[in-house]
Amino acid sequence: xxxxxKMNLYRMTRAVSTWVLVIVIAAFGMLQFGxxxxxxxxxxxxxxxxxxxxxxxxxMTGTDTxxxxxxxxxxxxxxSIFIVIxxxxxxxxxxxxxxxxxxxxxxxHTLARWISAVIGMTALLIIGYFVMFALCALFLNSxxxxxxxxxxxxxxxxxxxxxxxxGLFFFFTTLFKSSAGGIVASLIVSLGILNLIxxxxxxxxxxxxxxxxxxxxxxCLDNVVMSFKHASxxxxxxxxxxxxxxxxxxxxxxxxMLLQQRRDVK
Amino acid sequence: xxxxxxxxxxxxxxxxxxxAVDHVSIRLKRGxxxxxxxxxxxGKTTLLKMLAGLARPTEGSFRIFGxxxxxxxxxxxxxGVLIExxxxxxxxxxxENMRIxxxxxxxxxxxxxxxxxxxxxxxxxxxxxxKRFSMGMKQRLGIAxxxxxxxxxxxxxxxxxxxxxxxxxxxxxxxxxxxxxxNITIMISxxxxxxLSKIATRYGILHHxxxxxxxxxxxxxxxCSERIELRPSDPTRAVxxxxxxxxxxxxxxxxxxxxxxxxxxDSGEIVLELAKNNIKTLNIAVKNEALEDYYLSLTGxxxxxx
Numbered sequence: 001x002x003x004x005x006k007m008n009l010y011r012m013t014r015a016v017s018t019w020v021l022v023i024v025i026a027a028f029g030m031l032q033f034g035x036x037x038x039x040x041x042x043x044x045x046x047x048x049x050x051x052x053x054x055x056x057x058x059x060m061t062g063t064d065t066x067x068x069x070x071x072x073x074x075x076x077x078x079x080s081i082f083i084v085i086x087x088x089x090x091x092x093x094x095x096x097x098x099x100x101x102x103x104x105x106x107x108x109h110t111l112a113r114w115i116s117a118v119i120g121m122t123a124l125l126i127i128g129y130f131v132m133f134a135l136c137a138l139f140l141n142s143x144x145x146x147x148x149x150x151x152x153x154x155x156x157x158x159x160x161x162x163x164x165x166x167g168l169f170f171f172f173t174t175l176f177k178s179s180a181g182g183i184v185a186s187l188i189v190s191l192g193i194l195n196l197i198x199x200x201x202x203x204x205x206x207x208x209x210x211x212x213x214x215x216x217x218x219x220c221l222d223n224v225v226m227s228f229k230h231a232s233x234x235x236x237x238x239x240x241x242x243x244x245x246x247x248x249x250x251x252x253x254x255x256x257m258l259l260q261q262r263r264d265v266k
Numbered sequence: 267x268x269x270x271x272x273x274x275x276x277x278x279x280x281x282x283x284x285x286a287v288d289h290v291s292i293r294l295k296r297g298x299x300x301x302x303x304x305x306x307x308x309g310k311t312t313l314l315k316m317l318a319g320l321a322r323p324t325e326g327s328f329r330i331f332g333x334x335x336x337x338x339x340x341x342x343x344x345x346g347v348l349i350e351x352x353x354x355x356x357x358x359x360x361x362e363n364m365r366i367x368x369x370x371x372x373x374x375x376x377x378x379x380x381x382x383x384x385x386x387x388x389x390x391x392x393x394x395x396x397k398r399f400s401m402g403m404k405q406r407l408g409i410a411x412x413x414x415x416x417x418x419x420x421x422x423x424x425x426x427x428x429x430x431x432x433x434x435x436x437x438x439x440x441x442x443x444x445x446x447x448x449n450i451t452i453m454i455s456x457x458x459x460x461x462l463s464k465i466a467t468r469y470g471i472l473h474h475x476x477x478x479x480x481x482x483x484x485x486x487x488x489x490c491s492e493r494i495e496l497r498p499s500d501p502t503r504a505v506x507x508x509x510x511x512x513x514x515x516x517x518x519x520x521x522x523x524x525x526x527x528x529x530x531x532d533s534g535e536i537v538l539e540l541a542k543n544n545i546k547t548l549n550i551a552v553k554n555e556a557l558e559d560y561y562l563s564l565t566g567x568x569x570x571x572x
Contacts, residue, residue: 102319
């Protein structure tokens with residue numbers, strides 16, 4: 001397994017797409033900082049009455065930067081592109097035919113590839129977040145780091161959500177066996193198109209199930225992660241959030257491993 | 267017991283109603299170069315994919331290195347594989363592509379990888395990305411990657427496909443060298459019988475997924491060599507007459523056709539001698555079949571085999 005991860009990381013660090021995405025995420029970090037600064041300064045009174053929580057805010061904390069950076073659908077798009085390209089590269093080039101047949105357990109390839117993808121995704125998120133965080137610390141007069149524990153707590157919870165998303169994107173790519181299929185499915189999630197379907201599902205459920213506490217979208221990963229109030233969530237909510245992420249992760253990675261183990265290599 | 271490196275027992279692969287490989291049983295001895303010949307779509311790639319662990323047989327079983335399929339999992343790193351086109355990471359150099367394979371196998375020996383690249387004639391390509399390689403270079407790199415794990419068995423699917431004549435010669439020489447110098451057993455598929463006839467020691471003809479014939483290199487030469495082919499009214503007695511004429515190099519096929527490989531100018535004398543013994547000659551011809559004609563006579567079809 002360790003050899004497989006090493007192999008994948010070697011491939012990742014030499015892929016052009018990886019470095020392109022490093023630049024993209026760094027640029028995204030800058031863009032996020034620019035948007036924040038614009039919203040806080042609001043020199044043209046653009047956000048008057050927009051109800052944005054940051055308008056009129058005297059200070060911005062490190063915890064705010066976590067939610068601004070990680071709870072943004074654009075970050076999901078970048079992550080999904082990275083996961084899909086990386087997960088599909090071996091199959092696209094045909095390199096998988098050189099290696100899959102000669103290993104004892106094929107599913108190990110899938111697991112190793114996903115672990116490597118998560119390592120890559122983590123590095124990308126750190127780079128993007130660091131760029132935004134550093135720019136905030138340097139150029140926002142009202143910026144205070146705040147509680148490091150609170151930052152780590154928020155970042156940790158959102159990171160768990162991102163890992164769950166990585167499993168979902170990885171599964172789509174394995175299932176469709178193509179970058180196009182994987183990206184389309186991932187974009188449907190990232191762009192919030194799935195939210196519409198979830199809303200319809202909620203309405204239908206309300207009509208047919210009398211229990212008002214059962215809301216299907218509460219179990220949909222995109223809805224839960226992207227709207228999670230990590231800074232104020234209680235222990236029970238946090239445990240529910242982590243459990244849901246884990247369930248998605250087990251299902252998607254387990255499913256991907258099973259597909260790899262059972263399916264013929266084309 | 268024979269030292270078989272690979273044995274298949276009625277191995278079959280079905281895709282829905284389509285039978286890609288149909289109850290194929292092959293035995294491959296250590297040190298052999300086994301050529302699988304068949305048209306496009308005959309089932310060559312599917313057969314090799316099953317042996318390479320890339321596809322699961324629908325029926326039948328196989329043994330590799332004397333172990334059953336389930337136990338071969340841990341022996342699989344002794345197999346080198348080049349299926350269809352070589353799987354290369356296009357933006358990486360030859361050495362980097364080799365390193366990926368080596369890392370997976372837990373190897374960290376750049377000197378050995380360099381030696382392999384030299385062996386396949388890619389020692390001087392430097393950092394040129396694989397996407398800029400010619401087809402021949404890609405095939406050679408594919409073979410080098412397959413050799414990275416010191417394999418005892420090499421499965422090569424159409425390695426000369428798309429190569430120019432010079433490239434074909436280079437790959438052929440490389441395969442012969444690997445077989446002789448490293449004692450690697452090789453199973454190689456092609457639809458070009460002419461080319462395989464120059465390297466393989468044994469052949470299997472795959473047609474519509476079925477193994478319709480198997481023969482050695484010596485047999486192939488004999489089957490394609492010049493001969494008198496006659497159909498007597500009484501084959502059993504005709505054989506006795508032929509032997510009394512001192513002819514020893516002959517063969518009876520399908521119980522009624524006699525192939526004679528010597529005294530090719532004496533067909534008139536043979537017919538006369540048979541007639542003296544009240545044996546009618548129903549048909550006689552001097553035949554010299556080219557490899558392609560021989561293949562077509564086996565499959566009963568015209569096609570893309572050259």
